Amino acid sequence: MKEFSRQFEEIKEHIDRANRILIISHQKPDGDTLGAALGLSHFLDSLGKQHTCFCIHKVPQHFGYLPKIETFTSDHEWIKRHHYDLVCVLDSGDLVYAGVEDLIKDLQVHKPIIINIDHHPTNTRFGHTNLVHEQASSTSEIIFHFLDYHRHPISQEVATCLLTGIITDTGIFSNLATTSSSLEAAAKLLGYGARLKNIMLYTMRNTPLTHLQLWGKALSRLKENPETGIVTTAITVKDFEELGIEDEATEGIANFLNTLRKTKMVMVFKESEKGKIKVSLRTTDPYINVATLAKAFGGGGHKKAAGFSIEASLIETENGWDIE
């Protein structure tokens, strides 16, 4: 972690100087953005620093086991009325992805310092200090290295938050984000008392029946293009309405399809509202970089897992699903 010592020092100095800090998790929050935010929040508590955790969307209920998750707010107006001199944006390639472009504009009256902590290779370095570590499994792992660097004691609470991020972003240590460094960090966090049983129960074994019914629809529509080797499927607004569920139910489908044998690439088209399609891209092919593809359409992500949104409609062809 030596290569990041300058950023580790800089961030600590900014924190020491700040009076009021805003921690931002990205929209549609996942285990990593929340785990990293709360890990940082517990750290700020131990320094006696006033701070707020913000996410534009409500935190999903199943993260209720994360200590202090109830302190998250989505109240833009409330944030606007307070004076923040430091803003930490976590696990977000850019401010649009974070869902806080407008909020940051509103906060500009007080000219806060912006700290960007992330592991997405498509990160735009939008902060005054950018701690972007592309090889890290998760932003939570980066927070772990930050605390470790400053030799700050890690409590059971912090360990549970950070291990949540590592476990969810590595798909329980199964995807390519799994490295010796992420395993080492996880081992240390377990040593600090991280509640592994709760993490597994609430993040990995907590699927509602209706979500699997939606997966069933997606699986029944799978198509493979024999020429390109690309596998596609689609989920429509109607599916969500019929099952009475939100689009978070699709989380994990693309990763699951990526277990298919001999597939160039998996594309999941999700119609989140009429005329708006979210495309998730996955590959295990060593020569394909889906982040580049996603970026060409205004999205982003990792080499093997990325996505973008587009205004289009779904069409079904003989060899697969497409957009037009």
Ligand SMILES: [Mn+2]
């Ligand atoms: Mn992440």
